Amino acid sequence: MASELLKIEQLVKRYDEHTVINGLDLTVHSGEVVVVIGPSGCGKSTLLRCINGLEPIQGGSIKLSGDEIIHGSKNLPALRQKIGMVFQSYELFPHLSVIDNITLAPVKVQKRSKGEAEEEALRLLERVGLKDKAKQYPRQLSGGQKQRVAIVRALCMHPEVMLFDEVTAALDPEMVREVLDVMLNLAKQGRTMIIVTHEMQFAEAVADRVIFIDKGNIIEEGRPKEFFNSPKTERAKQFLNIFEFESVK
Amino acid sequence: MPDLGLEVLFKGKNMIRLLGGLWAALKISLISVALSIPLGILLGILMVRKEVVIRAVTRIYLEFIRIMPQLVLLFIVFFGSARAFGSDISGELSSVIVFTLWGTAEMGDLVRGAIISIPKHQYESSAALGLKNSQTYFYIIIPQTVRRLIPLSVNLITRMIKTTSLVLMIGVVEVTKVAQQIIEANRMTSPNAAFGVYLTVFLLYFIACWPLSLLARHLERKWG
Numbered sequence: 001m002a003s004e005l006l007k008i009e010q011l012v013k014r015y016d017e018h019t020v021i022n023g024l025d026l027t028v029h030s031g032e033v034v035v036v037i038g039p040s041g042c043g044k045s046t047l048l049r050c051i052n053g054l055e056p057i058q059g060g061s062i063k064l065s066g067d068e069i070i071h072g073s074k075n076l077p078a079l080r081q082k083i084g085m086v087f088q089s090y091e092l093f094p095h096l097s098v099i100d101n102i103t104l105a106p107v108k109v110q111k112r113s114k115g116e117a118e119e120e121a122l123r124l125l126e127r128v129g130l131k132d133k134a135k136q137y138p139r140q141l142s143g144g145q146k147q148r149v150a151i152v153r154a155l156c157m158h159p160e161v162m163l164f165d166e167v168t169a170a171l172d173p174e175m176v177r178e179v180l181d182v183m184l185n186l187a188k189q190g191r192t193m194i195i196v197t198h199e200m201q202f203a204e205a206v207a208d209r210v211i212f213i214d215k216g217n218i219i220e221e222g223r224p225k226e227f228f229n230s231p232k233t234e235r236a237k238q239f240l241n242i243f244e245f246e247s248v249k
Numbered sequence: 250m251p252d253l254g255l256e257v258l259f260k261g262k263n264m265i266r267l268l269g270g271l272w273a274a275l276k277i278s279l280i281s282v283a284l285s286i287p288l289g290i291l292l293g294i295l296m297v298r299k300e301v302v303i304r305a306v307t308r309i310y311l312e313f314i315r316i317m318p319q320l321v322l323l324f325i326v327f328f329g330s331a332r333a334f335g336s337d338i339s340g341e342l343s344s345v346i347v348f349t350l351w352g353t354a355e356m357g358d359l360v361r362g363a364i365i366s367i368p369k370h371q372y373e374s375s376a377a378l379g380l381k382n383s384q385t386y387f388y389i390i391i392p393q394t395v396r397r398l399i400p401l402s403v404n405l406i407t408r409m410i411k412t413t414s415l416v417l418m419i420g421v422v423e424v425t426k427v428a429q430q431i432i433e434a435n436r437m438t439s440p441n442a443a444f445g446v447y448l449t450v451f452l453l454y455f456i457a458c459w460p461l462s463l464l465a466r467h468l469e470r471k472w473g
């Protein structure tokens with residue numbers, strides 16, 4: 001078994017009186033692809049935000065290779081370099097070109113040379129089919145292209161784990177594929193990834209392990225084939241049934 | 250060809266006097282702009298703070314200055330303060346005070362708008378890349394704020410230049426006042442001078458403001 005990379009124990013996250021995550025445990029191993037699914041508002045996006053220290057937590061601990069992630073702590077920026085995060089709304093920096101979006105953090109945070117960072121950025125862009133867009137600005141790109149750039153931007157920091165927060169939810173259907181293909185390729189390369197998604201077929205194809213969350217805790221987890229074909233809990237069965245339609249004719 | 254009274258401009262030092270008047274107007278607006286921009290940035294930063302008292306005070310200041318016509322403000326500062334406090338401040342200084350109060354309010358509101366228009370996700374995606382807070386502001390937030398701000402503040406500057414034509418009402422001899430004087434002095438010899446002289450004033454304002462308008466439009470297109 002590969003080594004433990006991320007260890008979450010008894011995580012509690014509350015917004016005022018509303019408990020979003022309630023004593024959740026999760027361990028992710030190196031090279032593992034974990035897909036998190038569940039109804040909206042179940043806490044799956046919040047979980048990713050906590051892992052990246054974007055939210056203060058009210059209980060439990062999150063550790064990356066033994067280092068605890070604490071919102072607002074001094075060493076958080078250093079820890080975050082090991083965690084790549086891609087958001088639903090891409091959030092490229094609109095005043096920077098594609099290449100500068102990608103190389104800003106490697107150059108300013110990791111103090112790598114501009115030449116070397118750009119070389120790697122171009123190599124990664126080529127792999128996602130966007131090398132010719134390097135000099136363009138985010139507003140000149142389609143949603144799918146922006147999201148691929150956002151993935152490259154995260155990759156260029158050499159993160160140990162990648163977090164994907166519903167990265168295709170804001171895309172037109174015909175652009176979903178190009179982004180999912182990039183993620184499938186990353187999975188094949190053996191990257192550690194935690195993916196929150198509503199794309200069930202993609203989840204089944206990419207996941208090593210599927211985690212079903214509802215009401216702030218893990219209800220069921222398992223290998224994708226077993227989970228999608230024969231879910232054990234009633235709640236998961238109900239949830240998966242939402243995605244099947246009876247023919248009306 | 251009707252008599253436009255343009256010949257008045259070439260009498261004596263009339264043209265030089267008009268240019269001197271333009272300079273008087275520009276001096277007031279440029280000093281006010283130079284003071285308004287840093288003060289406005291400060292005000293804008295204060296306006297987005299969470300403290301209720303700071304918000305209320307800055308809000309009242311902004312609304313007060315906005316609702317009050319600039320002319321009334323000029324009268325209060327120039328005539329009012331002289332009577333009430335026995336102060337003896339010049340028309341130029343009164344003008345600079347009023348235009349700085351006004352410019353600061355307008356600039357503050359522009360800065361506030363620019364700051365809150367940067368989405369929260371920009372801060373988060375920058376933090377997620379491992380940038381420190383100071384780096385996030387320096388490389389991500391401030392450049393975007395400035396880009397949104399520059400075209401708007403250039404427009405504010407042109408508005409301030411134009412509005413200086415009001416200061417003749419408190420006895421400051423600026424370009425419009427000089428124009429009046431020239432017209433009055435030549436009433437007998439060139440009764441049509443009003444058209445030509447005011448046309449010249451119009452052109453002088455135009456020359457002062459047009460490049461700024463062009464710059465604003467250029468920057469808007471470049472960064473839009």
